[in-house]
Amino acid sequence: MNNNRPSHYISPSKKNKKIAVLLVLSVIISVTAFGINSRYNAQNTYTAIPKSTVKKDSIASVKAFEKVYAVLMSPRCVNCHPIGDIPLQGDDSHVHKMFPKRGEDGKGLYAMKCANCHQSENTKGEHAPPGAENWHLPPANMKMVFEGRSAHDLAKQLIDTKQNGNKDMKKLLEHADDGLVLSGWKPAQGNSLPPMSHSEFKKAWTTWLENGAYAPAKK
Amino acid sequence: MSDSNTIPNTSRRSFLKLAGIGGTAFYLGVFYSDDASANVINPDLPAASKIEMNAWIIIEESGKVTLVDHRAEMGQGSFHSVPQIIAEELEVDLKDINVIFAQGSKKYGGQITGGSSTIRGSYKNLLKLSATAREMLITAAAGIWAVPANECFAQSGAIIHKPSGKSLHYGQLAEKASKLPTPTDVKLKKRADYKLIGKGIRRIDTPLKTNGKAIFGLDKRIDGMLFAAVERNPRLRGKLVSFDAAETLKIPGVKKVFKIQMQVHSTLRDGVAVVADNSWAALQGKKALKVVWDDSGFEHLSSPEIAKRKLDLLQKEEGLIVKKEGDPSKIIAAATKKLDVVYETPYQSHYAMEPVNCIAHYQDTKIEIWGPLQAPDWMQQHISKTFSLPAESVIVNMTFLGGGFGRKAFTDYCHEAVVISKEIKKPVQIVWSREDDATQGPFRPGVSYRGEGVIENGEIAALKFRMAGQNIDHWMSDKRGKPNGSTTEGFLAPYFESIKNISFSDIPFETPIPVLWWRSVYASTNGFAYESFMDEMAHEAKADPLDFRRKYLKEPRVQILIDKMEEVSGWKSRKKNEGYGVAITECFDSTVGQIVKVSKKRTGGIKIDKVWAVMDCGWYVNPDIIEAQIEGSIIMGLGAAAFHEMTFTDGMADKKNFYEYNMPRIYDMPEMEVHIIDNDADAGGVGEPALPPFAPALTNAIFDLTGTRIRKLPFNMDEVS
Amino acid sequence: MVKLNVNSKSHDCDISNDMPLLWALRDILNLTGTKYGCGVAQCGACVVHLDGEAVRSCVTKVSRAEGKKITTIEGLSLNNDHPLQKAWQEIDVPQCGYCHSGQIMSAAVLLRENKNPTDEDIDNAMAGNICRCGTYPRVRKAIHIAADMQRKAENKS
Structure with missing residues (x-):
């Protein structure tokens, strides 16, 4: 029984414990943000950003990230950035029923590939699969986990080229208009919108990045 | 489902009598036909060269033999098992025969595929009619050769004269054989001589189910047919006030929209039918309707209120006594220590993979029906009555069923299809959406039980059960006020011999929610309550739960079953951190014991490590099909125990599709080991009896492991600790 | 059109x-x-x-x-003889049979992409196919049988 029930499929209380453990780990290995000298791997990340575009306004940046974080942690974003290898579903972000797995490329496995059900647009109807072109999870080698991340950790992760798919400032700025990102604002029937409009999000995203991509303080 | 609808037991006397009732002297082994023309030529077959030896055997001049499955094939294997029985005594090879479904007809003596009755209700008759046909073919051949009949034998569809080696195939003999008098003293084979029966022969229908060729109800196509979807009242019995079909009629393919009334039990239900030239258009058209309902005049209940009412009744009412030995109430009242607990099971929908559907063609003087029907003869009688046509003018054709579980023995959807066909004067297939199928009922009733018991000196001094749940019989006929005849279904009869003070009562309880049979019927809920309570009593008596049952179930067959359960499961040699649970139930003449082994998951909750099932179904046909039925029953039982339930809110069924009605999936299946007891007892049922013991065996195992007693289904195994 | x-x-x-x-x-x-x-x-x-x-x-x-x-x-095959169809027939996987067109078509993708699937691979591939009759144990067994058949056929050629 349940020999292949993924370990992700755990009760809420257990799940929280697991997240807590992960948070502790991520704090220990965390790196500092753009624009701040770091003894760790800042060199790599810093050079990816043309200095001229960085305004280094930590207060404006951190404030903007509050909005960014609210969007990224909304079900429309977090559901495809899970901690485990199974996406989440619905406004309560429950583990996707029937347990589709990420696969190497993030597009699923065997007969359980994302696009087998998720079309290039939302399928009409209650609980019908939402959809957008190229529907997928981050690939296995760049999981870009949102689920359970603190604002501090997520900010650092987003700009870490080792964790963000080698995206530099330009690519990060462009990513606000990525098709899958935009699809968050076209929720399927029964799913809520992110907490602000896409233009408001994009403005916050840009402000955050262009002011130095500062991470909010640890809490 | 009652046994009264199964083929009567054909002792020689009743065989002769029934043949007499048929009114026709059949030339050859015909038992129940009331059709005077059916003695030789099957009127449904095009060529006059086909001889209907009897209602089950058709032989063509070429020697081709066609056997008839008179029951529905919904997974349980009748399409294979019925021919496997006939072929044994008729002496034909299964690889050489055709199998067809019977039409609905009285000549089969009862076709309801329910109550696990196909084999146990038909096998003696099938063996006898097949052997009779064989003997007549032998007599015919002996006559042609002018040799003694005892020098001839049947083999692989031919009669062979042993001394000379001459042979004639059945097609060369059928006509002559059909004119012979029917012998009344045919000898049946001994069980040890069976070549087919008792063997796990591969199913005849499997190849049809691996390449899409099996025709299920929804796959049937009739020339000129249209498709219909129906919008029905979400509270099931509201009245149609008005509807606006403007948007519906804009959908390409939609032909006509009109009000209908479908008969459900004794009530008429309003609906709006959308007829179109394809299913998709009909289903889209249904969604686009704007319908105004009048939902007044009946209660709009929600699940918590339903549960509360049942619990109140169990605390206040004694109910109608169904079975009583001694005076358990007196002992319980006087006892200083007693068990007094409540068990609850939920309503369930059937959720067969193939949603309800049916084709009807109304033609003024004749109605023809095609569909996934568990009871073609019932459909024939029902349509005949409701449309005032003689039964022979109602032709009912069975297809394969994509699951039935009791739902497709109900007549509502057949009636609905005829109503729509009558209106459009064309053949039409009604297509229920998954949501219709899930939420329109009828449902398995959720039942609550109160168990009270007293243990004195380690013995059961008193045992008392009360049940409160909707009574299916109340919906079938005017039996309100009578106790539920299935109150003890699932409970093993030998307990009544050994427990001196015991009673069962039913507290009548109804709601506007229509209810119906669901695989293993009341045993599916009773089994949980009764076998959980037996476990609680064993615990109270500080006895091993298996030994406790052994002590009270003295019937020799059950003793053998218990020994087998203990032997195969390693019950006595369990390890630390393993929970073992046992449950034994009986229904439809078969007894099934199951042992479930559970352990704690690393990530929290409980996992099932293994299930052992031992079935005593007496005489049986195909052990491989039995094993499959037991595996399937366990998984369906697991679903009902730990995955899904139908709930109601404000009078409406909540769980509309698989996203809300969770099903066990491949990763949820436990390891299973099945054993079948060999004995010479009469055949018992196979399709249902393995379902009831699973839930209590599981919850008893959880108690054994954790000390947590689960008394309400369904529960979440991930949340058990 | x-x-x-x-x-x-x-x-x-x-x-x-x-x-x-x-x-x-x-x-x-x-x-x-x-x-x-x-x-x-x-x-x-x-x-x-x-x-x-x-x-x-x-x-x-x-x-x-x-x-x-x-x-x-x-x-899927010309003669009902895809390894999966043969394996399904060999151990009588279907009961009612309604879900098995889908089961087989899902399994076919698994076998194409993974010649030697483990139980876990089978779970990952077949998790989306519901069977109300509960034929899952046989679905799993038949996929293993079909994989064997497929490997043997490939070794021969």
Whole structure:
């Protein structure tokens, strides 16, 4: 029984414990943000950003990230950035029923590939699969986990080229208009919108990045 | 489902009598036909060269033999098992025969595929009619050769004269054989001589189910047919006030929209039918309707209120006594220590993979029906009555069923299809959406039980059960006020011999929610309550739960079953951190014991490590099909125990599709080991009896492991600790 | 007019672009081996191959299938002899059989991409196919048998 029930499929209380453990780990290995000298791997990340575009306004940046974080942690974003290898579903972000797995490329496995059900647009109807072109999870080698991340950790992760798919400032700025990102604002029937409009999000995203991509303080 | 609808037991006397009732002297082994023309030529077959030896055997001049499955094939294997029985005594090879479904007809003596009755209700008759046909073919051949009949034998569809080696195939003999008098003293084979029966022969229908060729109800196509979807009242019995079909009629393919009334039990239900030239258009058209309902005049209940009412009744009412030995109430009242607990099971929908559907063609003087029907003869009688046509003018054709579980023995959807066909004067297939199928009922009733018991000196001094749940019989006929005849279904009869003070009562309880049979019927809920309570009593008596049952179930067959359960499961040699649970139930003449082994998951909750099932179904046909039925029953039982339930809110069924009605999936299946007891007892049922013991065996195992007693289904195994 | 290539045959269908492939196959082309079970990609009874992928035809509009190769259960093999079909027959996997077109079509993608699937691989591939009769143990066993057959056939050639 349940020999292949993924370990992700755990009760809420257990799940929280697991997240807590992960948070502790991520704090220990965390790196500092753009624009701040770091003894760790800042060199790599810093050079990816043309200095001229960085305004280094930590207060404006951190404030903007509050909005960014609210969007990224909304079900429309977090559901495809899970901690485990199974996406989440619905406004309560429950583990996707029937347990589709990420696969190497993030597009699923065997007969359980994302696009087998998720079309290039939302399928009409209650609980019908939402959809957008190229529907997928981050690939296995760049999981870009949102689920359970603190604002501090997520900010650092987003700009870490080792964790963000080698995206530099330009690519990060462009990513606000990525098709899958935009699809968050076209929720399927029964799913809520992110907490602000896409233009408001994009403005916050840009402000955050262009002011130095500062991470909010640890809490 | 009652046994009264199964083929009567054909002792020689009743065989002769029934043949007499048929009114026709059949030339050859015909038992129940009331059709005077059916003695030789099957009127449904095009060529006059086909001889209907009897209602089950058709032989063509070429020697081709066609056997008839008179029951529905919904997974349980009748399409294979019925021919496997006939072929044994008729002496034909299964690889050489055709199998067809019977039409609905009285000549089969009862076709309801329910109550696990196909084999146990038909096998003696099938063996006898097949052997009779064989003997007549032998007599015919002996006559042609002018040799003694005892020098001839049947083999692989031919009669062979042993001394000379001459042979004639059945097609060369059928006509002559059909004119012979029917012998009344045919000898049946001994069980040890069976070549087919008792063997796990591969199913005849499997190849049809691996390449899409099996025709299920929804796959049937009739020339000129249209498709219909129906919008029905979400509270099931509201009245149609008005509807606006403007948007519906804009959908390409939609032909006509009109009000209908479908008969459900004794009530008429309003609906709006959308007829179109394809299913998709009909289903889209249904969604686009704007319908105004009048939902007044009946209660709009929600699940918590339903549960509360049942619990109140169990605390206040004694109910109608169904079975009583001694005076358990007196002992319980006087006892200083007693068990007094409540068990609850939920309503369930059937959720067969193939949603309800049916084709009807109304033609003024004749109605023809095609569909996934568990009871073609019932459909024939029902349509005949409701449309005032003689039964022979109602032709009912069975297809394969994509699951039935009791739902497709109900007549509502057949009636609905005829109503729509009558209106459009064309053949039409009604297509229920998954949501219709899930939420329109009828449902398995959720039942609550109160168990009270007293243990004195380690013995059961008193045992008392009360049940409160909707009574299916109340919906079938005017039996309100009578106790539920299935109150003890699932409970093993030998307990009544050994427990001196015991009673069962039913507290009548109804709601506007229509209810119906669901695989293993009341045993599916009773089994949980009764076998959980037996476990609680064993615990109270500080006895091993298996030994406790052994002590009270003295019937020799059950003793053998218990020994087998203990032997195969390693019950006595369990390890630390393993929970073992046992449950034994009986229904439809078969007894099934199951042992479930559970352990704690690393990530929290409980996992099932293994299930052992031992079935005593007496005489049986195909052990491989039995094993499959037991595996399937366990998984369906697991679903009902730990995955899904139908709930109601404000009078409406909540769980509309698989996203809300969770099903066990491949990763949820436990390891299973099945054993079948060999004995010479009469055949018992196979399709249902393995379902009831699973839930209590599981919850008893959880108690054994954790000390947590689960008394309400369904529960979440991930949340058990 | 929608052009569909199904089981290597081309069909011109006078249907709207947004009709799900399921209903085009069943009601227009009369290929009823592909089943309707839920209509919302929950059960897997409607799985067909679209350019080799196990798509759920109940939510796949015909517009997506245009210009692609559609294979249904009727076209999986010429003689009902795909290793999976043979394995299904060898141990009588189906009970009612309704879900098994979808089960087999899903399993076929697994076997193409993984010649030697473990139980876990099978779970990962087959998790989307519901069987109400509970044939799962045999589905798993038959996939292992079919994988064996497939490997033996490949070793010979």
